[in-house]
Amino acid sequence: MRLGHIRKNVARGPGVYFILPCTDTLIKVDMRTKTFDMPSQEIFTKDPLIIDVDGVVYYRIHDALLAVTKVTNADSATRLLAKAIVKNTLAAQNLCHIISEREKVARDIQALLDNVTGDWGVKVERVEIKNVKTRVNVVTPGHAMSPPKPVKEASLFLQESPLSLQLRCLKADSAHPSQQYSTIIFSYP
Missing domain, CATH: 3.30.479.30 (Band 7 domain)
Known part of the structure; x- marks a missing residue:
């Protein structure tokens, strides 16, 4: 680039060239993957x-x-x-x-x-x-399940039982003590 303009394929003949500082900028570009x-x-x-x-x-x-x-x-x-x-x-x-x-x-x-x-x-x-x-630990309404074997199985279980996810949210919320009381409302299908 010279003075902000792109110079393509500038052919130079033999001889001595002086490149003034601040006028030319050479930018190397790596074309490899x-x-x-x-x-x-x-x-x-x-x-x-x-x-x-x-x-x-x-x-x-x-x-x-x-x-x-x-x-x-x-x-x-x-x-x-x-x-x-x-x-x-x-x-x-x-x-x-x-x-x-x-x-x-x-x-x-x-x-x-x-x-x-x-x-x-x-x-x-x-x-x-x-x-x-x-990062999900699945909780069913009656008891806690062991951590899911494959992740796909846990995903299918949560799709079939939305209540278990709501219980998991309640468990996570109760793990963080707060000074103010709060009300959490979940709709049950």
């Missing part, structure tokens, strides 16, 4: 359950000019966007769907990411959802 681990993030699913999800995103810059001119830092913007899209996409899903359709969910996230980052000159090549962990 890059990866980043998405750290585990807490997501409140549609079920409603709290899950921790982590993953990996593979991307590369396919148009250096767009990556330099359309966004301040293409790598950082891609990482932040990936975290937001993963969180929003998984929050709209049931846990059972996330577990059973992991590859399809990852492809949907990849398509959403690629749709936005394409304008920045970034191509998202692959999204992998590595771990999905739940």
Whole structure:
């Protein structure tokens, strides 16, 4: 860039050239495939359950000019966007769907990411959802169940018995002592 304008394919002949400071800017762009681990993030699913999800995103810059001119830092913007899209996409899903359709969910996230980052000159090549962990302890009206064996089984149980989730909320609320009294109303179908 020279004085804020892009200079493409400037052919220089032999000789000595002086580059004045503050007039030319050279920006290196790495065009190789890059990866980043998405750290585990807490997501409140549609079920409603709290899950921790982590993953990996593979991307590369396919148009250096767009990556330099359309966004301040293409790598950082891609990482932040990936975290937001993963969180929003998984929050709209049931846990059972996330577990059973992991590859399809990852492809949907990849398509959403690629749709936005394409304008920045970034191509998202692959999204992998590595771990999905739940934090739910299932409580039934009569007794406490042992922690669920597979996460999918817990999700199915909570879909069939909404009362157990309400009891779990009451148990969690009573675990935090407060100085004021509060009234909690749950509707029972």
